[in-house]
Structures are given as structure tokens and as C-alpha cells.
Amino acid sequence: MSRKLSLRTRKVHRYLGVFIGIQFLFWTLGGLYFSWNNMKDVHGKTLVDKSEKTFSFEYNEPVLKLFTAIKEPIKSVEAILVNKDSLLRVQSESKHYLLKLNKNQYALNELLTKEEVESFVKSRLKEKIAIKETVFLTEENISKSHEYREKPLPVYAVTLDHSTNTKVYVHPNLAKITSVRNDNWRRFDFLWMLHVMDFETRDRITNWTLRIFSVLGLATILSGFYLFYLSSPSIRKIKKRITKN
Numbered sequence: 001m002s003r004k005l006s007l008r009t010r011k012v013h014r015y016l017g018v019f020i021g022i023q024f025l026f027w028t029l030g031g032l033y034f035s036w037n038n039m040k041d042v043h044g045k046t047l048v049d050k051s052e053k054t055f056s057f058e059y060n061e062p063v064l065k066l067f068t069a070i071k072e073p074i075k076s077v078e079a080i081l082v083n084k085d086s087l088l089r090v091q092s093e094s095k096h097y098l099l100k101l102n103k104n105q106y107a108l109n110e111l112l113t114k115e116e117v118e119s120f121v122k123s124r125l126k127e128k129i130a131i132k133e134t135v136f137l138t139e140e141n142i143s144k145s146h147e148y149r150e151k152p153l154p155v156y157a158v159t160l161d162h163s164t165n166t167k168v169y170v171h172p173n174l175a176k177i178t179s180v181r182n183d184n185w186r187r188f189d190f191l192w193m194l195h196v197m198d199f200e201t202r203d204r205i206t207n208w209t210l211r212i213f214s215v216l217g218l219a220t221i222l223s224g225f226y227l228f229y230l231s232s233p234s235i236r237k238i239k240k241r242i243t244k245n
Contacts, residue, residue: 013223030195044180
């Protein structure tokens with residue numbers, strides 16, 4: 001019985017090793033890349049300053065009039081500097097607004113223009129880099145496989161003329177850099193997809209593929225421990241001593 005069980009365990013262990021061995025390799029390679037990588041570079045912080053510059057303002061009469069014109073309860077107000085312009089980022093219950101200060105008066109401005117977005121990106125670069133292309137993305141023209149996944153739309157995708165193939169995404173309603181994508185991030189994203197085995201959104205670590213492979217991986221490890229127990233000379237000696245006593 002023990003020999004039959006040993007043979008069956010060896011067979012199961014061998015086939016499990018072949019079946020999930022490639023995934024074990026992906027997990028190991030991904031883990032090495034994640035642990036040895038510069039996460040600041042992955043997030044584009046080595047090339048782009050994503051921090052926001054703020055200023056203080058007063059709730060004067062012109063501002064309060066504009067708030068009244070929005071005709072919705074206001075959740076938050078942030079004072080930010082974009083292209084040396086003083087803006088108020090206002091979030092209501094349903095949308096975002098930008099209020100631009102002009103001669104001590106704020107004017108309602110819902111979107112940054114393409115030119116303003118490009119100037120904004122240039123002002124946040126840590127070195128002088130030309131812009132190769134700027135594309136306006138909406139729900140209608142954005143690809144499902146695009147690098148900008150599950151982020152607020154619309155957005156401008158600004159491609160830099162740089163060896164890292166960096167794209168800077170700016171939300172025109174928020175006057176904010178929402179994402180930075182480069183080649184390092186793309187490699188990280190690909191390995192992360194293999195790591196969590198989510199080949200669509202790449203963010204769900206509770207998918208059934210990962211669960212099944214994790215269980216099979218545990219079975220492979222436990223079968224290996226069991227085979228070591230059956231074939232170890234030291235354990236045999238210990239068992240003999242126990243039997244004699």
C-alpha cells in the first residue's frame with residue numbers, strides 16, 4: 001500500500017510540476033523584477049513632477065456667485081496653479097469645474113484646452129523634452145487594451161519625444177496628471193498580469209485562474225514534502241528506532 005501510494009504521489013507530483021512549472025517561473029521572474037525595480041521610475045516620477053502646486057484664496061463675492069451658478073451641492077474646492085494660472089478645482093455631486101482667476105475675478109472654465117495641457121505637461125517635466133503627439137481620449141475612442149484603464153475620462157494623452165516612450169495623461173476637467181506610462185511601467189504591467197493571472201483588467205487578484213493555480217501549487221509543494229518523507233534515509237532510520245523501542 002505504501003509503495004503504491006508513493007508511486008501515485010510521484011506521478012501526481014511530476015505532472016503537477018510540468019503543468020504549473022511555467023507559472024512558477026513567471027511568479028519568480030515577476031517577484032525578482034518587482035523587488036529590484038525602481039518604483040519611482042515605474043510611476044514616471046523620475047521624469048515628471050506629479051505633485052500639485054497650491055495657493056490660498058478667499059471666498060469672496062465673485063467666487064460665491066460662481067458657486068451659486070453651479071446649482072449643485074459642492075463637495076470640495078482645491079486651489080491649484082497650472083501654467084502660472086490660479087485655478088479653483090471644484091467638485092460638485094455630478095461633475096468637476098475649473099474656475100480661472102482673471103484680474104481678481106474667477107471665470108467658469110470646464111476644460112483645459114489642448115495648448116494649455118501641453119504647456120502644463122512641459123512645466124512639470126524635470127528636463128526639457130519635446131512633445132511628439134497629443135490625443136484627446138473619450139469613452140468612444142479609447143481602446144480597451146489602452147494603457148489608461150479604469151481612470152476618469154475624458155483625458156489628454158501627451159506622448160513625449162523620449163527614449164522611454166513616456167505618455168503623460170492629463171484630465172482636462174481636473175487640470176491634473178492622472179497617470180504616467182513608460183516602457184518600464186509596460187514591462188512591470190506585463191509581468192504583473194502574469195503574476196496575478198488577470199489577463200483583462202490586470203488588477204483582480206481574486207480571479208479563479210489564480211485561485212486554482214495557487215491550490216495546485218500548494219498540492220505540488222505538499223506532494224514534494226511527502227516524497228521527501230518517504231525517500232529520506234534519515235527518516236527511515238528514525239522510524240526503525242521508534243519501531244525497535
